[in-house]
Amino acid sequence: MESWRNWSGSVVATPERIVSPKDEAELRVIVAVANRVRVVGTGHSFMPLCETDGVLISLANMAGDVEVSPDRQTAWVPAGLSIGALTQALWAQGLSLINQGDIDKQAIAGAVATGTHGTGKSLGSLSTAARAFRLVLADGSVVECDAQRDPDLFEAQRVSVGALGVMTRVKLDVLPAYRLRETMRRVPLEQVLSDWDALTAAHRHVEFFVFPYADQALLKILDVVDAGDDPAPSEGGTYKLFCDVASVAPFLAPTLQRIMTSAVGSSTRAAPAHKIFPSERDTRFEEMEYEIPAAAGPDALRAAMAEVRRLKLPIIFPFEFRTVAPDDIWMSPMNAGPCVSISFHQYAKMPWREAFVAIEAVFAAHGGRPHWAKRHTLTPEDVVRQYPMAPRWGEVRKRVDPTAKFLNAHLRQLFAFSL
Numbered sequence: 001m002e003s004w005r006n007w008s009g010s011v012v013a014t015p016e017r018i019v020s021p022k023d024e025a026e027l028r029v030i031v032a033v034a035n036r037v038r039v040v041g042t043g044h045s046f047m048p049l050c051e052t053d054g055v056l057i058s059l060a061n062m063a064g065d066v067e068v069s070p071d072r073q074t075a076w077v078p079a080g081l082s083i084g085a086l087t088q089a090l091w092a093q094g095l096s097l098i099n100q101g102d103i104d105k106q107a108i109a110g111a112v113a114t115g116t117h118g119t120g121k122s123l124g125s126l127s128t129a130a131r132a133f134r135l136v137l138a139d140g141s142v143v144e145c146d147a148q149r150d151p152d153l154f155e156a157q158r159v160s161v162g163a164l165g166v167m168t169r170v171k172l173d174v175l176p177a178y179r180l181r182e183t184m185r186r187v188p189l190e191q192v193l194s195d196w197d198a199l200t201a202a203h204r205h206v207e208f209f210v211f212p213y214a215d216q217a218l219l220k221i222l223d224v225v226d227a228g229d230d231p232a233p234s235e236g237g238t239y240k241l242f243c244d245v246a247s248v249a250p251f252l253a254p255t256l257q258r259i260m261t262s263a264v265g266s267s268t269r270a271a272p273a274h275k276i277f278p279s280e281r282d283t284r285f286e287e288m289e290y291e292i293p294a295a296a297g298p299d300a301l302r303a304a305m306a307e308v309r310r311l312k313l314p315i316i317f318p319f320e321f322r323t324v325a326p327d328d329i330w331m332s333p334m335n336a337g338p339c340v341s342i343s344f345h346q347y348a349k350m351p352w353r354e355a356f357v358a359i360e361a362v363f364a365a366h367g368g369r370p371h372w373a374k375r376h377t378l379t380p381e382d383v384v385r386q387y388p389m390a391p392r393w394g395e396v397r398k399r400v401d402p403t404a405k406f407l408n409a410h411l412r413q414l415f416a417f418s419l
């Protein structure tokens with residue numbers, strides 16, 4: 001049996017089979033005859049979403065075209081295509097995605113399935129850009145759903161962690177191609193927090209990184225510009241060296257991150273949007289992220305940093321602070337009004353569980369809900385309490401997959417209310 005592991009290495013599985021169908025007809029047969037099945041994008045999720053002892057399906061070999069609609073406002077895209085390949089194909093046709101997250105390695109279906117997002121006060125997650133889905137359901141049938149055709153299935157599918165069926169194509173909102181200018185600078189943390197509302201109102205994308213033992217934040221701002229073709233990738237090698245030092249000498253973490261923060265200077269670059277959004281993430285980490293009501297965001301960050309310091313946790317990665325537009329998706333953690341997203345990372349070679357438990361309690365106490373793909377310990381009771389539409393989502397899940405062949409052990413537990 002071939003084994004499978006996720007990007008960070010924290011989830012290892014030995015599926016009965018790993019298969020990569022070449023077309024939808026082959027995929028339909030695989031799904032119809034399987035007892036237990038999960039579909040994987042590129043395995044960038046930290047939670048065991050793709051773990052299975054049944055059949056693990058990858059759509060990496062399922063080719064297909066990016067079909068732009070005549071009005072050029074949407075495009076049907078192959079679900080297994082990486083965001084990087086998709087954005088290149090769109091750029092060649094004079095189009096861009098509305099927003100992107102930190103990397104572009106994920107499959108578009110994997111990113112949509114988990115509500116993957118970037119930053120931007122008026123910009124929702126990638127799931128909010130999905131207008132229609134083509135799905136292979138548990139019995140091997142194919143359906144297309146959107147706001148008119150089986151609207152309940154469409155609503156449930158917008159954030160569904162692969163629990164309803166296999167997306168083969170997704171119809172996404174797109175924009176005329178645009179360029180972005182990135183400016184990075186070091187700013188005192190308290191200043192960026194007090195300026196946060198003004199900054200996010202003035203710029204299309206704003207985020208910052210702050211190490212838990214540092215008082216300075218690294219502020220990153222992206223704005224649309226007319227010209228620029230210099231993506232100038234950043235250097236990740238030195239950072240990995242710092243992480244390796246900290247993994248063998250954790251007590252050095254506070255000193256190392258003060259050095260790292262002060263070593264960062266101001267920088268600017270401009271290029272096509274899809275070359276500016278993604279960063280290199282060569283150094284593997286484990287991550288937890290909570291979406292927190294915007295008004296509570298600054299205090300949640302301050303409290304989380306204080307907790308790291310109080311417990312003297314040897315955290316070598318920065319917090320990441322972003323903003324995401326509210327949405328109306330049944331199972332989206334951004335569906336309760338304006339929110340910020342705060343990510344907490346730890347170097348993959350260092351222990352993370354104890355620290356994540358401590359910081360998750362802080363985020364939860366500030367009214368947060370976790371990103372489905374990142375480390376959390378929600379119970380089914382939490383899910384029902386936090387998501388008023390969870391029972392309706394569960395009804396749809398039961399209708400399209402009555403034997404729950406798409407649920408693995410983790411999802412069976414998390415979505416027990418839907419069984």
Ligand SMILES: Cc1cc2nc3c(=O)[nH]c(=O)nc-3n(C[C@H](O)[C@H](O)[C@H](O)COP(=O)(O)OP(=O)(O)OC[C@H]3O[C@@H](n4cnc5c(N)ncnc54)[C@H](O)[C@@H]3O)c2cc1C
Nearest residue numbers: 041042043044045101102106107110116117161162167373
């Ligand atoms: C380095 C790094 C950076 C990241 N940056 C961000 C970020 O900036 N913002 C953010 O929000 N998240 C971010 N993430 C999280 C990441 O975007 C999500 O974990 C995303 O789901 C990963 O996509 P994937 O293709 O690897 O999907 P996988 O992890 O392989 O799968 C994720 C889910 O999608 C489902 N799925 C995959 N393909 C299909 C399909 N065809 N049909 C139905 N379901 C499917 C799977 O079953 C699973 O439930 C990051 C993760 C890493 C490791």
